[in-house]
Amino acid sequence: MSAAPSTASAGFSQEENFPLGILLAFLAFAGYSIMDVTVKMLVKHYAVPQVIVFNSLFAFIPIILYALKTGGLWRNLRTRRPQFHAARAFCGICSGFLGFYAYSQMPIADVYALAFTAPLFITALAVPVLKEQVGWRRWTAVGIGFLGVMVMLRPGSGLLNPAAFAALGGAFFYSIGMLISRLMRGTESSVSFAFYSTLASTLVYGSMMPWLGKMPTWPHLGLSALGGTFCGIAFVCLLTAFRKVPAAVAAPFQYTQIIWGVLYGYAFFGDMPDHTLFIGVAIVISSGLYILYRETRLGRQVAAQPVAEGA
Numbered sequence: 450m451s452a453a454p455s456t457a458s459a460g461f462s463q464e465e466n467f468p469l470g471i472l473l474a475f476l477a478f479a480g481y482s483i484m485d486v487t488v489k490m491l492v493k494h495y496a497v498p499q500v501i502v503f504n505s506l507f508a509f510i511p512i513i514l515y516a517l518k519t520g521g522l523w524r525n526l527r528t529r530r531p532q533f534h535a536a537r538a539f540c541g542i543c544s545g546f547l548g549f550y551a552y553s554q555m556p557i558a559d560v561y562a563l564a565f566t567a568p569l570f571i572t573a574l575a576v577p578v579l580k581e582q583v584g585w586r587r588w589t590a591v592g593i594g595f596l597g598v599m600v601m602l603r604p605g606s607g608l609l610n611p612a613a614f615a616a617l618g619g620a621f622f623y624s625i626g627m628l629i630s631r632l633m634r635g636t637e638s639s640v641s642f643a644f645y646s647t648l649a650s651t652l653v654y655g656s657m658m659p660w661l662g663k664m665p666t667w668p669h670l671g672l673s674a675l676g677g678t679f680c681g682i683a684f685v686c687l688l689t690a691f692r693k694v695p696a697a698v699a700a701p702f703q704y705t706q707i708i709w710g711v712l713y714g715y716a717f718f719g720d721m722p723d724h725t726l727f728i729g730v731a732i733v734i735s736s737g738l739y740i741l742y743r744e745t746r747l748g749r750q751v752a753a754q755p756v757a758e759g760a
Contacts, residue, residue, distance in 0.1 A: 470693030480683030487676030507677025597732025
């Protein structure tokens with residue numbers, strides 16, 4: 450599932466350039482969607498852990514090149530909080546597997562729609578995890594957002610299935626990873642978040658290859674290269690976008706993924722969401738944008754901001 454840098458180390462700066470920042474944010478989420486298309490194609494032929502490993506290996510290339518260009522590998526990857534990186538990597542491992550599994554069973558647009566619940570989870574979990582004060586307005590937005598989820602899933606319709614729960618579970622673990630990133634703000638570079646999560650996924654799922662892996666064909670290896678490279682490039686674009694514009698400007702572009710999800714889903718897989726999904730998406734996005742507005746107005750770190758997992 451797609452993801453982006455922390456505002457702590459990649460926020461609004463003297464480098465601001467609104468047109469460029471907005472363009473980069475738009476391109477970043479378009480790039481993540483290309484990765485998701487390749488994932489959905491590959492999970493029909495290979496086990497999810499193998500797809501994650503190959504995607505991660507190719508995602509390393511743009512990430513490492515960006516780190517070398519922005520201060521060097523050591524400067525970007527050194528850490529004072531390895532235990533937090535380990536916890537965040539665990540969340541990335543879980544969210545990646547659940548998200549990729551959901552892609553194997555559901556249309557891309559449906560997975561995106563459920564992934565958009567992440568800001569709702571972040572707001573709800575900020576109370577017990579970060580001891581933040583959440584007022585009645587944001588609690589109301591969270592409640593309305595989850596009503597939107599119920600509209601999309603329509604309990605009793607058969608859409609409430611293991612894949613849907615996997616998509617929601619991926620959003621849940623992604624949200625915990627975001628909260629951990631908040632705890633790390635000010636001491637870690639944004640590149641380190643993507644690098645260590647990608648490294649952990651590669652090592653954990655790579656250890657399963659003797660039992661689950663099989664030799665990919667050249668076309669499928671090309672798809673892996675395409676998806677993984679676009680994932681890494683998307684991270685670099687989004688990291689740069691957060692340096693050019695405030696987080697509140699860049700973050701909402703994540704919702705443009707529903708457009709790509711519908712277009713790519715129809716073009717490559719013949720999937721066309723029904724009108725009920727669009728109603729639910731509109732409710733969830735509205736709730737997320739309101740939470741973003743309240744977070745920004747209150748001067749807190751943006752709850753709706755995505756974080757790059759790198760895989």
